[in-house]
Amino acid sequence: MLELVDVHKVYRVGTFGTGTVHAVRGVSFDVQPGEVVSLIGESGSGKSTIGRMVLRLANATSGSIRFDGTDVVSLRHRGLRDYYRHAQGVFQDPFSSYNPIFKVDRTFETLRRSYFPQDTGAAWDERVADAVHSVGLVPGEVLGKFPHQLSGGQLQRLLVARALLLDLRLLVADEIISMLDASTRIDVLNLLGDLKARGLGILFVTHDLSLGNYVSDKVVILHQGRVVERGPTAAVFADPRHPYTRTLLASVPQLDRRWEDVEAEEERRSAALGDECLYHARVDGADAHDLGLVEVAPGHLVGCFRDGADDACPGVRAPVAG
Amino acid sequence: MTVPSPGPATTVADDAPDAGAALDVPDARPGRLPGRRHEALYFALRNPKVVGAAVVILGLALLGLVGPLFADHGPNDYAGPTMQPPSGEFWFGTTMFGQDVWVQFVAGLRSTFLVGVLGSVVAGVIGMTIGFVAGFRGGWVDELLTMLTNVVLVIPGFVVLIVINTYLGVRSVPMQALYIGLFSWPWVARAVRAQTFSLRAREFVDLARLSGVPTRTIIVREVAPNMYSYLFMTFVLLFGGAILTAASLDFIGLGPTNAVSLGLMMNQAVQWSALHLGMWWWFVPPGLGITLLVGALYVMNVGLDEVFNPKLREM
Numbered sequence: 001m002l003e004l005v006d007v008h009k010v011y012r013v014g015t016f017g018t019g020t021v022h023a024v025r026g027v028s029f030d031v032q033p034g035e036v037v038s039l040i041g042e043s044g045s046g047k048s049t050i051g052r053m054v055l056r057l058a059n060a061t062s063g064s065i066r067f068d069g070t071d072v073v074s075l076r077h078r079g080l081r082d083y084y085r086h087a088q089g090v091f092q093d094p095f096s097s098y099n100p101i102f103k104v105d106r107t108f109e110t111l112r113r114s115y116f117p118q119d120t121g122a123a124w125d126e127r128v129a130d131a132v133h134s135v136g137l138v139p140g141e142v143l144g145k146f147p148h149q150l151s152g153g154q155l156q157r158l159l160v161a162r163a164l165l166l167d168l169r170l171l172v173a174d175e176i177i178s179m180l181d182a183s184t185r186i187d188v189l190n191l192l193g194d195l196k197a198r199g200l201g202i203l204f205v206t207h208d209l210s211l212g213n214y215v216s217d218k219v220v221i222l223h224q225g226r227v228v229e230r231g232p233t234a235a236v237f238a239d240p241r242h243p244y245t246r247t248l249l250a251s252v253p254q255l256d257r258r259w260e261d262v263e264a265e266e267e268r269r270s271a272a273l274g275d276e277c278l279y280h281a282r283v284d285g286a287d288a289h290d291l292g293l294v295e296v297a298p299g300h301l302v303g304c305f306r307d308g309a310d311d312a313c314p315g316v317r318a319p320v321a322g
Numbered sequence: 323m324t325v326p327s328p329g330p331a332t333t334v335a336d337d338a339p340d341a342g343a344a345l346d347v348p349d350a351r352p353g354r355l356p357g358r359r360h361e362a363l364y365f366a367l368r369n370p371k372v373v374g375a376a377v378v379i380l381g382l383a384l385l386g387l388v389g390p391l392f393a394d395h396g397p398n399d400y401a402g403p404t405m406q407p408p409s410g411e412f413w414f415g416t417t418m419f420g421q422d423v424w425v426q427f428v429a430g431l432r433s434t435f436l437v438g439v440l441g442s443v444v445a446g447v448i449g450m451t452i453g454f455v456a457g458f459r460g461g462w463v464d465e466l467l468t469m470l471t472n473v474v475l476v477i478p479g480f481v482v483l484i485v486i487n488t489y490l491g492v493r494s495v496p497m498q499a500l501y502i503g504l505f506s507w508p509w510v511a512r513a514v515r516a517q518t519f520s521l522r523a524r525e526f527v528d529l530a531r532l533s534g535v536p537t538r539t540i541i542v543r544e545v546a547p548n549m550y551s552y553l554f555m556t557f558v559l560l561f562g563g564a565i566l567t568a569a570s571l572d573f574i575g576l577g578p579t580n581a582v583s584l585g586l587m588m589n590q591a592v593q594w595s596a597l598h599l600g601m602w603w604w605f606v607p608p609g610l611g612i613t614l615l616v617g618a619l620y621v622m623n624v625g626l627d628e629v630f631n632p633k634l635r636e637m
Contacts, residue, residue, distance in 0.1 A: 097525040
């Protein structure tokens with residue numbers, strides 16, 4: 001349904017746009033209906049930029065983003081409006097997602113003006129109430145309120161309700177849980193589960209590994225703008241191959257293990273791996289590509305083992321010696 | 323309407339981003355929560371600075387509007403004996419030529435308000451348009467418009483106005499207001515651009531985009547309403563600035579040729595040595611009128627600051 005192929009994003013920085021920041025490097029993956037794909041990475045890894053490019057809030061510098069075969073990058077006014085009927089987003093900060101001086105109902109009204117100018121009055125109100133109901137809220141308790149009178153979880157679920165008024169097929173959820181209290185998180189997570197069951201494709205952007213594990217079918221691990229590992233969630237979490245993924249997993253505190261033990265084990269493993277690179281060991285020098293991935297198990301792909309995006313590969317010995 | 327009892331799901335967030343809006347404002351109808359605009363009005367009507375200044379400004383405006391209607395002769399007509407001090411017949415006395423100072427004063431107030439309104443609207447519209455477009459579009463559009471703004475900003479506006487008025491000659495009050503407006507917008511554009519920049523990055527703007535709303539509508543419906551208080555104060559300041567500039571131009575003899583204004587009255591009083599002849603009634607009313615009006619506008623600005631910014635409220 002959604003397909004990204006070799007997507008790059010380069011930001012121009014500096015006074016005259018002289019400097020560049022390569023935020024996203026050659027990212028490829030796809031999202032199928034009824035599937036939750038998690039984009040996992042630390043801050044600055046380019047995960048949110050990818051979400052914004054999928055929603056066309058940012059333009060990709062190169063590469064293609066396709067939704068049912070149409071290139072999203074080239075969409076203009078009318079085409080873009082039609083695309084937004086099927087693809088919507090929910091963002092990190094629920095309080096900044098609403099215009100603070102208006103009641104929350106206005107976000108539905110904006111949608112109505114744009115997509116359903118003929119639907120007015122009771123029929124529309126009923127549709128809104130239905131949508132609000134379907135995200136587990138009581139319309140009477142949330143409608144007609146100002147954003148600061150509601151909790152973050154309620155606001156996020158209202159945004160999902162807003163998206164559901166359209167013919168929604170793809171939802172980009174950009175860190176939608178990270179600003180919520182632990183008690184309201186589960187409501188929003190369960191709501192994502194419901195949407196998935198209804199056949200929606202969900203692109204779940206997060207820095208939280210446990211959340212990625214909890215909700216998603218596939219994960220894409222990003223580091224400095226490139227994909228270092230991707231595959232089915234179970235495979236990646238059970239058998240992480242890339243050093244970065246392993247470090248990421250090891251850095252999650254665990255209930256039954258002490259930090260020193262984890263550290264020691266990581267030390268041993270790193271020493272055993274030495275200066276190896278799974279990618280360059282399996283792909284010949286001529287076919288190898290900086291941003292390439294190699295399949296280590298069905299659907300489970302791993303990239304070059306270098307740490308920084310511009311570093312040299314640890315596995316490649318000097319050509320003269322080889 | 324009744325207040326829905328807060329069930330377990332309606333935990334109101336304690337970290338609401340705008341604590342000012344959550345202030346407990348009494349409202350006549352129970353169960354109805356006061357909006358931002360109601361709240362601003364509530365505090366405005368209880369702020370002595372705003373109320374006092376508004377009374378002065380509205381009083382003077384009323385005087386300028388109604389006063390000339392009751393005069394039985396024009397402001398420049400020779401209505402009576404010359405150099406009369408204030409009396410029952412001529413409230414503000416007469417000039418060197420026997421013109422009625424009271425009639426000149428109310429007519430001058432009228433043109434002063436006209437200059438203020440037209441000048442501030444011209445400057446406000448240009449400044450806001452350029453500020454919104456530059457701030458929202460960004461990129462090269464922003465660079466170009468910012469360059470234009472800076473160029474106009476560094477031009478010494480008053481000197482240019484003197485040159486324009488000398489060479490082109492200003493025939494009427496609206497023309498004067500137009501020229502003043504054309505040179506006083508840059509700081510508005512800069513301030514609006516800066517505010518727009520910060521609002522553009524908010525997620526509700528992204529959500530409006532995801533609703534297929536065109537850019538112009540986003541600016542008008544999502545960005546501008548967040549700046550209403552600021553835009554309102556901008557107009558207040560522009561209004562006072564335009565009045566002062568017009569009075570200065572009039573005073574140095576570059577005012578409209580076919581009208582009466584408070585600045586022109588002072589110009590004539592000085593020209594005919596009213597000060598040395600002890601004709602205080604000739605120059606005190608226009609001077610006091612300008613001072614009162616502009617002073618009230620600035621006091622109102624300070625008061626509105628307190629109304630819109632909860633941190634400045636003294637309560």
